Amino acid sequence: MAEISKTADQALTVLLKVGENGPMTPAELARTLGMNRTVVHRLLSTLHQRGFVTRQEDGYVPGAILVRIAERVQPELRASGRTAMLELAGAVGETAVMHIADGLDAVVLEQVVPDRNIVRVEHEIGSRHPLHEGASGRALLAFLGQSAIDRVARGIDAPDALARQLETVRQLGYALSHDELQQGVHGLAVPVLDAPGHAVASIALLAPTTRASALPTHLDALLAASAGLSRLLYGRS
Incomplete structure (x- = not known):
């Protein structure tokens, strides 16, 4: 493994924890992360000066600069995907979410949460989970290529079962999940493919258990x- 900067790693650890649980005070961060309080103060001061965190009365929260950075992540895919998902979510009334692959994880790039129903599902932009878990992850992994599948398979307990799951996804063209990442949440996901047929993203519809039986009826729209998106961005017919 390549050598990393301990200080940079600590700063990123603090920033991620603020993003997950903020607002947080320096004392809370030090206690939660098991870090020296003086070190945490110094790291927060640096992150604050650079605009990565903002100080409020009840602690530190993520800074506005992170929004500008996030907008630079796959901007064309994100913008076009949001347009498509607005139409999709508006038509079916369920949450539409787009994931991209980052290493061994699937990361939420964009989502649209319609307000048609009182009970609805919502992710956080930038949240992640393993590629082999959930409909969104498997819809991506099945079309990423064998080398990506092999890397994931080396880190799990049942690689043969995963291989069978992914083959089913490739044959059907979609993935299903229920109660995997969140209890009471069902997912239906499909890949977004580039011209050669590799997944660049996945789009999923998420619904609570009470409306899960209707998810398969939305497959054509998904x-x-x-x-x-594949035609617009990659010219795929």
């Missing part, structure tokens, strides 16, 4: 949204 596939149409994915195909439209």
